[in-house]
Amino acid sequence: MEFRKLVAFSETLHKLADSHQDLFGTELAQFKRMNAIDSPQQLEQTFQAVQEQNRLMNIGIVGRVKAGKSSLLNALIFDGEPILPKAATPMTAALTTITWGEAFQAKVEFFSEKDISIIKNKADQYKTRLDKRTQECLEELIKRRPMQQTPGSPISDNEELIKMAVRRAQSELQREEGLFAAYDQYQRMQRSGSERSPQNFQSDIQANNPKELADRLHEYVGAEGKFMPFTKSVHVFMPLEALREICIIDTPGMNDPVQSREERTVELLKTCDVVFIVSPAGQFLNEQDLEVMGRITQKQGIQELVLIASQVDTQLYGSEKRARLSDALNNIRDQLSARAQSTLADLKQSNPEVGSVFDNLINSARSNLLHSSGLCHSLNRRFDTPESWDDNDQHTWKNLTGDYPDYFSREKKDLSLNSLDSLANIAAIKDVLAQVRKKKAAIIQDKLANLSISTRKSLQAFQHQLISLGSNQIALIKNADVVQLNAQLNELKFKQSELALELDPCFNETMFEYRKKLRDEMRKVASNLLRESKDIMEDAESAYSETRTIDNDGLGSWFARKLWGGGITEKTVTSRKIFSSQVVSSLDDFINDIQDELGDEIERSRYRLNGELCGKLTPIIREVLDKDANGQMIKQAILSVIQAIPDDDFNLGIELPEELKSRGPLKDSEAEKFKDAADDFVGSLGSKVKNKISTFIDNVKLNAPTRISDSFVNEIERKINVLKGQVNSAAQTIDRLERLLRKCEEVAL
Structure with a gap:
């Protein structure tokens, strides 16, 4: 079978790579990570899981936090009952599988003692490195800002510099996601107050109904649950017909800050036959959605995707509101x-x-896109018990009855239920689910074929990488001489001061110009975008007219009202109307646009900086080292040093204030108040963005080294010493590499 050949091919390549790891350093490991190359054992498990004949149909539900995944699942499985909790952040979300079982129960898998030990060791490493880096940053800050340090005062007395050092150290080390995630997770374990071993926790949970089971699971998956930090995964079983022959994999929000849970999510997604991408209609298919879509299709081989625009009811109140509900819904779709x-x-x-x-999806987007509103499905099922509605339910109903009174009213129950159903659209989603079940065999075959193709390409790229690394290393060893290498080391030490005098000023001047130009370009980009902000309110604002009955003044008018209904005047009043959901959505999109544009400008500037540094520094190094210069080694070393300069992440981090949360269409005084708040926010946006840019540029200066010559010399020394060791045993090393090349070239599928 094809997959067995691929597994055997993978085993051979991995054995060859592992047995020659000492010759290649970290390059092979980096290549495997970048190209998602699994171990032979993982690859075999994946193929076996995909082709198992009697396995369940695995359905993945993915989407960012607050995309409406829980509401959708509650509507599909629990008839609108709020059984699954809504996550506030990725950290409080839980990785859960839901399938059919003979009773309402759940099995909780905890981290083992070994898992916790590894997490603790990594957390300790993070803390040690954080303390060390904080001290280094503090010393650097004091050298750069001597005026802020009172003469004779101890370092610990300068609180402002200490805070800056801590922030800088934390910012640098958070990029090492494995250590930072372990530290964060271990802190949560300690704060839970539980000292018991996970093996002693209750892992089998029984209940009589879905609600009772959900309540009992709170301690394991709830944001404040006592055992939540120790929970590895939760497998839920329920005797519900909707779960027959399927397994639903409810993932946390993607870009999970907990690395171990992110890895479990990715592993489970590999087994999915179909994935529902849930994205809010108000911010449909943003960058996070596209990132996960690209990843799960490229690396996991998923072939069947279903797009669901959730929370569609929030889009009914825009400036293009239609008189008929069906027209409004069609316009949104x-x-x-x-x-x-x-x-x-x-x-x-x-x-x-x-x-x-x-x-x-591209060729038939209209027919392949589904809309939904879990909230409207819930209102439909609880129509006769409005006392059970929360504030959000009440407000949604008020908006629906106010803007579409012909379709939503207490007096017309059947019409209202049908209208809520059309927004919920759960029946259509269930139909798609039924069709997917029917295509199970075809989906599995397509998935298996796609997995084989992508695996073959990845492994062949791995094979070519091994051959390329081996060939380059042989050429390098043959052309090297230990005497010359030692001479280069001595000359490098002798000329280190000269290198510092030439390199460091050039580097600092280039970095100064880079920061100045980047700040100017970022401000220019922001200014161009901010000019468009005035249009946000205009598009969401409208006027409406209504006739009001006003009592006339005077005793005669009072008698007229009492005796025959007179004494009144009808007056037409024009008032303001604001569509708050449209304003909020537009502001969110606008802020995201600013973030994206400024991020793109930073990326372009950094690319130009790398080119400028290579162009300016390389000739200086060649001139200083003269005949002792090894062109290839200098190029590799300078590239390594430049790549080691920290990439500064720009985070606009501007959130809408509480008074600008979406509340549907607003009229009169509520509209005026909301407009004032929006105008104030937009008016202050320019200064906020400018301050963020200034802070970012300051951080760029703080995070960049001031002496690049030391880094360059250290990198050259490291490369020369590694090469010396290989030259000293040249015959053996070259023989090993040549045998590796022959074996790699002999391996074939």
């Missing part, structure tokens, strides 16, 4: 499908490796 078509086409063009997965 047209806009969403147009965005899906253009966005996915752009994604495929920029990431051709995703193959044909998106073709069906």
Whole structure:
């Protein structure tokens, strides 16, 4: 069978690579990570899981936090009952599988003692490195800002510099996600107050109904649950017909800050036959959605995707409101499908490796896009018990009855239920689910074929990388001489001071110009975008007229009202109306646009900086080292040093104030108050963005080294010493490498 050949091919390549790891350093490990190359054992498990004949149909539910995943699952499985909790952040979300079982129960898998020990060791490493780096940063800050340090005062007395040092150290080390995630997770374990071993926790939970089971699981998956930090995964079983022959994998929000849980999510997604991408209609298919879509199709081989625009009810109150509910819904679907078509086409063009997965969605976006509203489904099921509605339910109903009174009213129950159903659209989603079940065999075959193709490409790339590394290393050893290498080391030490005098000023001047130009370009980009902010309120604001009855003044008018209904005047009043959801959505999109544009400018500037540094520093090094210069080694060393300069992440971090939360259409005084708050926010946005840019540029200065010459010399010394060791045993090393090349070239599929 094809997959057995691929597994055998993988085993051979991994054995060859592992047995020659000492010759290649970290390059092979980096290559395997970048190209998602699994171990032979993982690869075999994946193939076996995919082709198992009697296995359940695995359905993945993915989407960012607050995308409406829990509401959708509650509607599909629990008839709208709020059984699954809503996560506030990725940290409080839980990785859960839900499938059929003979009773309501759950099995909780905890981290083992070994898992916890590894987490603790990594947490300790993080803390040690954080303390060390904090002290280093503090000493650097004191050298750069001597005026802020009172003469004779101890370092610990200068609180402001200490805080800056801590922030800088934390910012640097958070990039090492494995250590930082372990530290964060271990802190949560300690704060839980539990000292018991996970093996002693209750792991089998029984209940009589879904609600009772959900309540009992709170301690294990709830944001404040006592055992939540120790919970590895939760497997829920329920005797519900909707779960027959399927397994639903409910993932946390993607970009999970807990690395171990992110890895479990990715592993489970590999087994999925179909994935539902849930994205809020108000911010449909944003960057986070596209990132996860590209990843799960490219690396996990998933072939069947279903797009669901959730929370569609929030889009009914825009400036293009239609008189008929069906027209409004069709207009929203047209806009969403147009965005899906253009966005996915752009994604495929920029990431051709995703193959044909998106073709069906792109070519027939209108028919392949589903809308939903879990909240409207819940209102439909609890229509006769409005006392059970929370504030959000009440407000949604008020908006629906106010803007679409012909379709939503207490007096017209059947019409209201049908209208709520059309927004919820749960029946259509269930139909798609039923169709997917029928295509189970075809989906599995397609998934297996796609997995084979992608695995073959990855392993062949791995094979070529091994051959390329081996050939380059042989050439380097043959052309090297130990005497010359020692001479280069001595000359390097002798000329280190001269290098510092030439390199460091050039580097600092280039970095100064880089920061100045970057600040100016970022401000220019922000200014151009901020000019568009005035249009946000205009598009969401409208006027409406209504006739009001006013009592006339005077005793005669009073008698007229009492005797025959007179004494009144009808007056037409024009008032303001604000569509708050449209304002909030537009502001969120606007802020995201600023973030994206400034991020792109930073990336472009950093790319130009790397080129400028290479162009300016390399000639200086060649001139100083003269005949002792090894061109290839200098180029590799300078590239390594430049790449080691920290990439500064720009985070705009501007959130809407509480008074600008979406509350549906607003009228009169509420509209005026909301507009004032929005105007104030937009008015202050320019200064906030400018301050963020200034802070970012300051951090760029703080995070960059001031002496690049030391880093360069250290890197050259390291490379020369490694090469010396290989030259000293040249015959043996070259023989090993040549045998590796022969074996690599002999391996074939």
